[in-house]
Amino acid sequence: MSAVGTLTPETARPSDGLLRRIGTAFYRRPVLALIALLLPTLLWIGVIYLGSLSALLVQSFFYLDGFSGRVIREFTLRTYGELLLQQNIDIFVRTIGMAAAVTFVSGLLAFPLAYYMARFASERMRALLYLGVMVPLWSSYLVRIYAWKLILAQEGIVVWLANLLGLQGALDWLLALPGIGGPSLSFSYIGVFVVFVYIWMPYMILPIHAALERVPRSVIEASADLGGRPGYTFRRVILPLAFPGVVAGSIFTFSLTLGDYIIPGVFGNSSYFIGQAVFVQQGTAGNIPLAAALTVVPVVVMGVYLLFARRLGAFDAI
Amino acid sequence: MNGVPAVRLAQVSRHFGAVKAVDAVSLDVADGEFFSMLGPSGSGKTTCLRLIAGFERPTTGQILLHGRDVSATPPYDRDVNTVFQDYALFPHMTVGENIAYGLMIRKVPKREREQRVGEMLTLVRLPDIEGRKPAQLSGGQRQRVALARALINRPSLLLLDEPLGALDLKLRQQMQVELKTIQKQVGITFIFVTHDQEEALTMSDRIAVFNLGRIEQVGTPADVYERPTTAFVAGFVGTSNMLAPSAARPIAGHDAPLSIRPEKIRIVDADAPIPPDCQGAVGVVRDVMYLGMYTRYLVTLDTDRTVDLAVVQQNLDTSSADVQRVKGQRVGLIWRRDDARILRTDLDRSGVP
Numbered sequence: 001m002s003a004v005g006t007l008t009p010e011t012a013r014p015s016d017g018l019l020r021r022i023g024t025a026f027y028r029r030p031v032l033a034l035i036a037l038l039l040p041t042l043l044w045i046g047v048i049y050l051g052s053l054s055a056l057l058v059q060s061f062f063y064l065d066g067f068s069g070r071v072i073r074e075f076t077l078r079t080y081g082e083l084l085l086q087q088n089i090d091i092f093v094r095t096i097g098m099a100a101a102v103t104f105v106s107g108l109l110a111f112p113l114a115y116y117m118a119r120f121a122s123e124r125m126r127a128l129l130y131l132g133v134m135v136p137l138w139s140s141y142l143v144r145i146y147a148w149k150l151i152l153a154q155e156g157i158v159v160w161l162a163n164l165l166g167l168q169g170a171l172d173w174l175l176a177l178p179g180i181g182g183p184s185l186s187f188s189y190i191g192v193f194v195v196f197v198y199i200w201m202p203y204m205i206l207p208i209h210a211a212l213e214r215v216p217r218s219v220i221e222a223s224a225d226l227g228g229r230p231g232y233t234f235r236r237v238i239l240p241l242a243f244p245g246v247v248a249g250s251i252f253t254f255s256l257t258l259g260d261y262i263i264p265g266v267f268g269n270s271s272y273f274i275g276q277a278v279f280v281q282q283g284t285a286g287n288i289p290l291a292a293a294l295t296v297v298p299v300v301v302m303g304v305y306l307l308f309a310r311r312l313g314a315f316d317a318i
Numbered sequence: 319m320n321g322v323p324a325v326r327l328a329q330v331s332r333h334f335g336a337v338k339a340v341d342a343v344s345l346d347v348a349d350g351e352f353f354s355m356l357g358p359s360g361s362g363k364t365t366c367l368r369l370i371a372g373f374e375r376p377t378t379g380q381i382l383l384h385g386r387d388v389s390a391t392p393p394y395d396r397d398v399n400t401v402f403q404d405y406a407l408f409p410h411m412t413v414g415e416n417i418a419y420g421l422m423i424r425k426v427p428k429r430e431r432e433q434r435v436g437e438m439l440t441l442v443r444l445p446d447i448e449g450r451k452p453a454q455l456s457g458g459q460r461q462r463v464a465l466a467r468a469l470i471n472r473p474s475l476l477l478l479d480e481p482l483g484a485l486d487l488k489l490r491q492q493m494q495v496e497l498k499t500i501q502k503q504v505g506i507t508f509i510f511v512t513h514d515q516e517e518a519l520t521m522s523d524r525i526a527v528f529n530l531g532r533i534e535q536v537g538t539p540a541d542v543y544e545r546p547t548t549a550f551v552a553g554f555v556g557t558s559n560m561l562a563p564s565a566a567r568p569i570a571g572h573d574a575p576l577s578i579r580p581e582k583i584r585i586v587d588a589d590a591p592i593p594p595d596c597q598g599a600v601g602v603v604r605d606v607m608y609l610g611m612y613t614r615y616l617v618t619l620d621t622d623r624t625v626d627l628a629v630v631q632q633n634l635d636t637s638s639a640d641v642q643r644v645k646g647q648r649v650g651l652i653w654r655r656d657d658a659r660i661l662r663t664d665l666d667r668s669g670v671p
Contacts, residue, residue, distance in 0.1 A: 218406035221373050224393040225400045226420040226471065236419075240410045 060292035071288055079289040083297065088277070092297060095274040098189070098264075099257035102196040103204075103250045109197070110204035110249065115238075117205075118212035133202045141199070145266055148195045152185035152267070159185070182269060191267040196257050203252035211245025212238070247309045254305060258298040274298060322385040324349045324475055324507040325370060330379035332365050339365040341531035342379070347509060347524075349384075349474075352501050354510045354518040357528030358554065363511045364403075366528070367477050370509065371400050384474060399468035400477040404484075405460045407452040413439075413463050414448035420471040438466035441500060458489045465497075469504060478510045482517065494520055515555045519543060527551045544579075549661050552577035559583075559627050560661075568621040569599050575661045580630040582657035585615065586650040598652040601627065606645045608633075613641045617651060627651060 026033040062071050063078040082088065117129050136144060150156055162171045175181040175188060182188025215238060223233040261275025272280070274294060282291035323346040332340040340362045347353045355363035368374040369381060372393035381389050388396055399420070407416050414435055415422075421431045439445055442462035452460055461481060468476055478497075482490045498521050501508045512518050518525050519539040526536045527550070535542055535551045546552035549560055561569070561576040570576060592598040601617040604626060613636070615629040629651060633641070 216404065216406065218402045218404055219408060221371075221393070222400070222402060222406035222408070222467075223419070224373075225371060225398070226467070227394045227423040228419075229394050232423060237408060 056292045056295060059288055060296055062289040064287045064289055069286065079293045082290060083293055088294075091272050091274055091277050094271060095258060095298075096301060098193065098196065098273065099254045101193060102200065102257045103253045105193075105197050106201055106204040106253045107208075107246055107250060110201060110208055111242075111246070114205050114208035114212055114245075117209050118215075133205050137202055142262070144199065145195060145263060148191075148198065149186050149266060152191045152194065154184045154186070156186070186267055187269060189268065192264050195263050195267055196260070199263065200253040200256050203256065204249035207248035207252070208242060208245040211242040211248075215241045243312075247312070251302070251305070251309070255298065255302050258301060321349060323347055323382075324351070324384060325509065326380075326382040326385075327366070327369075328380040328382070330366075330369060330376045330381060332362075332369055332374055333377045338531045340369065340376075343531075343533055345526060345533060345536065347507060350505055350507055352498065352508045352510065352521060352523045354512060354522040354525045355528055356512055356515060356518040356525050356555070358513055361528035362531035363513075363526075363528040364479055365531075367400075367479055367509060367511050370475075371398055371477050372396050397473055398475045398477060399471050399473040400479065401461075401464045401468050401481045403479045403481065405452075405464040405481075407460055407463060407467070409452055411451075412448060413444075413450050413452070413455070416452065416463060417448075417467045417470055419467060424471075434470055435466075438470045441469070441503070442466045443496075457484055458493070461485065461493065465500070469500075469506070472504075473506065475507045475509065478508060480511055480513070482512075482514075490517075497521065519555070525555075527554060529554070544657075545659055546577055547659070547662050549575060549577065552659065552661065557628070561625065565619070565622045565625045569597055569619075570658060572660075575663065577659045577661055578627070578653055578657060580614070580628040581612075583627065583629045583651050583653045585617075585629060585631060585644070586652055588648045588650045590650045590652070592650075592652055595655055596652045597655055597658055598650055599627070600648065600650050602648050603644050603646060606641050608638045608641055615641075615644065617649060 026036070060079060061075050061077070062073050063076050064070070065072050113129070117126050121129060152158055159171065162168055171185075174190060175184065180189040180193075182190070185191045185194075219237060219241070220233060223237045224230075228236065259275050261273065261279045264273040265276055274297060278291045278294045281287045281294060325345070325347040327343050327345040330340060330343050331338065343362070343366060355366060357363045365374060369376055370383075372388065372391060376389055379389075380387055383396060383398065408419065411419070414432075417435045417438055418431045421434065426434075435448065439448065442465055444459060444462050444466070447455070447459065447463075452463070455463065461484075464481070481497075482493050485493060494517060497508075497510075510518070510521065519542075522539055524536060524538055525542050527534045527542060529550045534548045535546065537545070542551060542555050546555065546558070552558040552560060556579065558577045558579050561578070563573045563575055566576045567573055586598075588600050599619050599621065601619040603615055604618045605616040607614040610633070612630050612632050615631070616626045617629060619625045619627060631641075
């Protein structure tokens, strides 16, 4: 006992420090702790995020007086009526079509890689691939876009490679296609599409990979055990179980493409995408109500998209 | 064993890098047998099962199912079904869809499918849950669904990978009886992997005891328990007194390691004569543990004071106070010659667990 020393009860310890009192209050009323934790976030989301969103919505019900150039602050559906003009309908079709194509091809390209990463890659290989997918996200979006401008340019490496392989004819044929062609890869919807797929690909790979990682190996083995060939197992077990990941990825690629205004500006022709139209209306044109109404379109499209995804059972597993 | 064995492993090895998970295992399992693979984790029993199912391919050796070499046949072309340790039910399908999965693949018509699913649910005593999802079932129910899903395909061989491991004791004991009943009912060969020696002893026609990727002994439950051939088997299946050659010499008169089960030893007076078909020793009772149904004694031998023999006696007409009185006394121990098993030393690579 003497070697250890005498143990005295620590009654003398100060128990009335401020932090200690706060801690005790949280202990006695856990709801206080919850409020303290959530209040900053709720304020941010409630006031700044939802607040500005509703301000946007309100703006979309005003209209711009074409003569005076002033916004008339009266409730009207006139601005929404303008959305139905053919030129605006064209913008929606163009943007939604592009978003759908980008999403579809991203999914097709991302799935095999995600599947390989989740099921076959060694730990080292997986880390490398993960890094390969993530690192581009760490660098500037604009830098990557302008890098692609050079890659796709008339004097760029793609054209050079096509010439080298004798594929110049194929390239010319591609660029001559009505609707998606253009003077060069860097000024065509093909270019817009390629860069969109490149830039949003990580957002497709990561959720699919996460979903595939959660599919237990034993479930796949069980399917084989019961007589399912690899193709059958893929269709009936792996794909349905990874589907929430595919939908999550597609929500990213689809909505990000819907809203982007830089890539079509850099690579496209003079026809606008929704994002560009919003940019122009709220900037040079000073038509805030129309800009607001235009931004409501992607919101509605995404709402419909999510409803559709729920119908397909994408959220059943969540 | 008559006819072609349901399973034959011929010098089968499976190496993972430098690890010999299964090391030159040879084994025959007869048709209709309830065969258990018993061993601690990492002993190769599960890998052996996965080799038979086709989830792993042997590094060397041959696997024959009913005489057909399937070493290079993928799982979906083997007439074998598995009940997985984690059940591996398809979470996005209902119980009915899970059970009918194998029939769907074989394109069995809908009417027959429904009828057979119904039969299976009756067999595993789970009526009226066809429409539920696996997440809505209890562990015991999932276990039965997994069993039904495997059995509906009428495989010639059913593999069970520690299927009762996740159940609580009561349910496990109930399922042990049920599995055995179902096996008799359907007449399919069962290969059952477990680390629970009691489970293996209760259910099996024969048991293979695995250790470090090899089979130490194959035999009936009585063989394996009463006549263990290696120190590992003696120590893993039940408990046993293991006597090194030096300790065995003054008692048995030979230089071979011995195993004597604690319950085979009787406590007698120190000067009692040893009958001719018995062996015996004299020692001092060092410790007494009263365990209700029986009492466990530790007796330090006179011939070798480093050795304690464990002795277990049923409390037929003794009580806690009676047995404690023996402590410190000199007693005689006798057991039948047959119960002192000479252990093989040629494959003893590991010693006692």
